[in-house]
Amino acid sequence: MYSFDPTEEQQMLIEAVGKYAENDLRSAAHEAEESCELQKNLVSKGWELGLLQASIPESYGGFGERSAVTGVLALEEMAFGDLAGTLAVLTPGLFAMPVLLAGSEEQKQTYLPKVIEGDWSLYTSALIEYAFDFDPNELRTTATLKGDDYILNGEKAFVPFAKDAEKILVYANFDGSTQGFIIDKNTAGLTVSAEREKLMSLNALPLYRVKLDNVKVPASYRLGGASGHDFELILASMRVATAATAVGVANAAFEYARDYAKEREVFGVKVAQKQAIAFMLAEMWTEIEAIRLLTWEAAWKLDTGKEDAHIEAYLACTGAADMAMMVTDRAVQILGGHGYIREHPVEMWMRNGRGFAMFTGLAIV
Amino acid sequence: MPIEFETPKPIKQMQLMLKTVADEMMRPKSRYFDEHEHEIPWDYIEFMHMAMKAIGGSSLAPHKNGSGKDNEEKEKRPPIEYQLIAAQIESLAWGDLGFYHCLPGGGLGAAAVYAAGTPEQKAKFLGRFNGEKPTFAAMCITEAGAGSDNSAIRTRAVLDEKTNEWVINGEKIFVTGGDKSFTEYEKLGKGYIVIWATIDPSAGRAGMRAFVVEGGTPGVQIVKLEHKMGIRVSDTAAISLVDARIPFDHVLGSPTVEKSTSGFKGAMATFDATRPLVAASGVGVARAALEFLKEKLAENGVQVRYGLPRQKLTSIERDVIDMEIILKSAWLMVIKAVWMADNQKPNALEAPMSKVKAGDVTTKITQKVVEILGPLGYSCEFLAEKWFRDAKITDIYEGTGQINRLVVARQILGYSGSELR
Numbered sequence: 001m002y003s004f005d006p007t008e009e010q011q012m013l014i015e016a017v018g019k020y021a022e023n024d025l026r027s028a029a030h031e032a033e034e035s036c037e038l039q040k041n042l043v044s045k046g047w048e049l050g051l052l053q054a055s056i057p058e059s060y061g062g063f064g065e066r067s068a069v070t071g072v073l074a075l076e077e078m079a080f081g082d083l084a085g086t087l088a089v090l091t092p093g094l095f096a097m098p099v100l101l102a103g104s105e106e107q108k109q110t111y112l113p114k115v116i117e118g119d120w121s122l123y124t125s126a127l128i129e130y131a132f133d134f135d136p137n138e139l140r141t142t143a144t145l146k147g148d149d150y151i152l153n154g155e156k157a158f159v160p161f162a163k164d165a166e167k168i169l170v171y172a173n174f175d176g177s178t179q180g181f182i183i184d185k186n187t188a189g190l191t192v193s194a195e196r197e198k199l200m201s202l203n204a205l206p207l208y209r210v211k212l213d214n215v216k217v218p219a220s221y222r223l224g225g226a227s228g229h230d231f232e233l234i235l236a237s238m239r240v241a242t243a244a245t246a247v248g249v250a251n252a253a254f255e256y257a258r259d260y261a262k263e264r265e266v267f268g269v270k271v272a273q274k275q276a277i278a279f280m281l282a283e284m285w286t287e288i289e290a291i292r293l294l295t296w297e298a299a300w301k302l303d304t305g306k307e308d309a310h311i312e313a314y315l316a317c318t319g320a321a322d323m324a325m326m327v328t329d330r331a332v333q334i335l336g337g338h339g340y341i342r343e344h345p346v347e348m349w350m351r352n353g354r355g356f357a358m359f360t361g362l363a364i365v
Numbered sequence: 366m367p368i369e370f371e372t373p374k375p376i377k378q379m380q381l382m383l384k385t386v387a388d389e390m391m392r393p394k395s396r397y398f399d400e401h402e403h404e405i406p407w408d409y410i411e412f413m414h415m416a417m418k419a420i421g422g423s424s425l426a427p428h429k430n431g432s433g434k435d436n437e438e439k440e441k442r443p444p445i446e447y448q449l450i451a452a453q454i455e456s457l458a459w460g461d462l463g464f465y466h467c468l469p470g471g472g473l474g475a476a477a478v479y480a481a482g483t484p485e486q487k488a489k490f491l492g493r494f495n496g497e498k499p500t501f502a503a504m505c506i507t508e509a510g511a512g513s514d515n516s517a518i519r520t521r522a523v524l525d526e527k528t529n530e531w532v533i534n535g536e537k538i539f540v541t542g543g544d545k546s547f548t549e550y551e552k553l554g555k556g557y558i559v560i561w562a563t564i565d566p567s568a569g570r571a572g573m574r575a576f577v578v579e580g581g582t583p584g585v586q587i588v589k590l591e592h593k594m595g596i597r598v599s600d601t602a603a604i605s606l607v608d609a610r611i612p613f614d615h616v617l618g619s620p621t622v623e624k625s626t627s628g629f630k631g632a633m634a635t636f637d638a639t640r641p642l643v644a645a646s647g648v649g650v651a652r653a654a655l656e657f658l659k660e661k662l663a664e665n666g667v668q669v670r671y672g673l674p675r676q677k678l679t680s681i682e683r684d685v686i687d688m689e690i691i692l693k694s695a696w697l698m699v700i701k702a703v704w705m706a707d708n709q710k711p712n713a714l715e716a717p718m719s720k721v722k723a724g725d726v727t728t729k730i731t732q733k734v735v736e737i738l739g740p741l742g743y744s745c746e747f748l749a750e751k752w753f754r755d756a757k758i759t760d761i762y763e764g765t766g767q768i769n770r771l772v773v774a775r776q777i778l779g780y781s782g783s784e785l786r
Contacts, residue, residue, distance in 0.1 A: 001366065001369055001371055001373050001443055001445070002369060002370060002371070002372075002373070002445075002448060002700055002701075002704050003366040003367065003368055003369045003443070003704070004368060004701050004704060004705075005366060005367070005368065006367070006368060007367045007368075010367070010368075069367070069368050132676060133674065133676045133677055134674065135673060135674050135677060137672065137673075235672075258777065258778065261778075262778060272778050272780070272785070273780070273784060273785050273786075275771070275774075275785075275786075278770075278771070278774035278775075278778060278780075278785055279767075279770045279771075279774060281774060281777060281778065282718075282721065282770045282771075282773040282774040282777065283721070283770065285718070285773065285777050286698075286718050286721050286722050286773065289698060289715075289718060290691070290694035290695065290697070290698055290722055291694060293694060293697035293698060293701060294690065294693055294694040294697060296368055296370070297370045297693075297697060300368060300369060300370045301370070304371075310672070311671050311672070312693075314671055314672050315671075315686065315689055315690045315693065316690075318675070318686060318687075318690060319687075319690035319691075319694065322687075322690075357675065
């Protein structure tokens with residue numbers, strides 16, 4: 001059957017996340033972006049929503065079950081508040097979800113309770129590399145087997161909270177396929193850049209480069225254990241999450257532009273009463289809805305283990321990048337000169353908007 | 366029920382069956398009827414009529430015979446009638462968009478009766494489509510001076526109180542299936558056309574009513590069959606009415622002019638119900654074109670590598686992937702709109718939105734497919750060029766893309782028609 005109704009539980013979660021997005025994330029977003037600092041307590045408050053905890057079964061210290069659909073609904077809602085804050089709150093998930101999805105039993109027992117117990121903690125992951133044709137399935141960072149250890153070499157980019165992290169899940173190319181390796185931050189040969197990355201947006205999110213110079217990783221620290229794991233499911237879960245955050249940001253930009261257009265007077269009418277603007281808004285909402293549904297379907301396919309789930313996730317993520325760019329660009333356009341001024345959030349969302357073409361790896365459901 | 370995207374079994378079975386119909390009855394004849402405009406595909410019509418009778422009836426209106434048995438025992442399962450119809454139309458249009466329009470049944474005419482008629486009228490006018498012979502009905506709104514702005518309709522209905530008959534004068538154009546609905550062909554059952562006319566020109570939309578005009582009514586004449594860019598197997602008629610007399614009770618809904626626009630809203634309600642269905646037909650054509658392209662690419666050893674970053678894709682791969690994204694999402698928007706209709710959720714936003722999206726997607730995909738196929742696309746040896754021509758109509762009829770944008774914009778802005786013109 002087809003159905004587009006979230007469950008009651010999901011609805012409650014959406015409302016709780018929505019409140020946090022509006023009251024905490026959104027109200028702090030401008031200041032955070034300008035000062036390049038996340039507001040104190042913002043992340044721990046988001047952590048209290050229990051999104052990650054609710055994705056992890058009781059046997060590993062959580063209180064729920066992973067659902068990509070629920071994750072997508074929550075992410076849409078949270079990213080509506082602010083993207084940088086959302087990605088910060090989600091960072092421990094970048095470590096925990098792949099362990100849950102692909103880790104060995106021992107790894108799950110060891111790490112999952114640690115990540116989710118107590119306060120938001122510093123576990124992160126490193127997928128992205130600094131290359132124009134970066135491809136998560138053909139990483140330049142390499143892992144080679146030497147005796148009982150893997151030796152990792154290469155450089156990772158856009159690694160959230162790397163400086164303060166305890167453990168980093170580093171993805172590397174082993175024998176042509178992408179594999180995750182759990183690495184202690186203090187391992188010899190691993191260096192985190194002194195400076196934070198400077199990007200076009202996400203100023204408040206601390207991102208770093210991570211260099212790996214002959215980093216030795218014991219065999220048991222390979223994600224999934226000695227035989228490794230399938231990366232496809234992890235990548236698909238990342239792509240669906242990226243698509244969901246894109247929908248959230250686009251939705252924010254759309255609503256802001258719509259409300260502005262209903263207030264702003266031109267030639268004796270509201271600017272929204274001009275078809276040139278009204279049609280732009282109609283198309284923006286149509287495209288948001290189109291990608292939202294595609295993202296939901298991809299998430300549902302992941303949850304139900306459909307064979308083509310990873311393709312659908314790829315399509316949703318690719319489509320979301322285009323959609324978010326189009327919608328956020330138009331939001332700025334509708335505000336005209338005011339849209340270009342940083343007092344209005346639309347220019348920030350437009351800078352976010354371009355990022356969805358390369359943010360895969362910064363969020364996961 | 367939680368969020369779910371499983372195609373219901375009855376829909377899957379129907380899709381499988383209609384794939385066979387498309388392969389056997391439609392595709393082999395697509396080119397012939399494109400080249401022989403105004404010939405009627407009798408074999409197809411008769412076959413489809415028999416087939417539909419065998420599976421329990423036709424008609425676009427979701428309740429099959431107007432007998433009003435809305436809630437039967439098997440109510441437990443969520444209703445999927447509109448979803449079934451949308452999927453049926455998508456499948457038929459995948460076969461051939463023009464042939465889909467030749468599907469016997471009530472079409473938009475019956476949909477108008479369903480949306481605006483009284484229970485008696487529903488019983489009288491919706492029951493005939495499952496008779497012995499295939500039977501058609503059509504909707505007549507558009508006039509030479511009234512297209513998207515159908516409140517400008519000039520066709521006039523006057524009550525002759527002596528005979529208690531309506532006397533209708535005017536001329537309608539662009540009537541899909543008008544010929545098969547009105548002309549009394551021996552192979553067809555008695556059909557009808559639904560004429561939108563004003564009973565009080567000074568009352569604007571409040572004076573607008575729909576009248577059921579039986580096939581063969583004196584004073585009514587098919588004056589022209591249009592020659593079109595595509596969907597040529599489907600007749601598009603111009604119909605003139607000169608002192609055409611029809612019974613009093615053939616006016617749908619209320620015969621008096623109230624200070625309301627309920628009559629006009631009847632027509633618009635029909636659109637909420639049918640726009641996602643037209644969107645579905647567009648998705649069908651687009652899917653046909655995209656599948657054909659992928660077949661040809663595979664034959665020529667061109668692979669589409671899913672999962673690669675954009676920077677690594679070839680131009681063709683990028684185009685194909687983009688087309689899949691827009692096609693899939695357009696279909697999901699159709700499904701959501703009809704799912705809402707099935708579950709009695711107001712879909713006044715989702716219905717036109719699905720049409721906006723499908724209109725864009727269908728024209729874009731069919732145009733891109735011809736471009737990528739080059740001479741193979743442009744040549745009449747294959748059907749891609751025909752689908753390109755067929756597809757364009759889906760962004761025009763049942764509200765152009767622009768009219769639907771207007772409707773969507775009013776919805777999302779909370780504006781009335783006078784606030785956003």
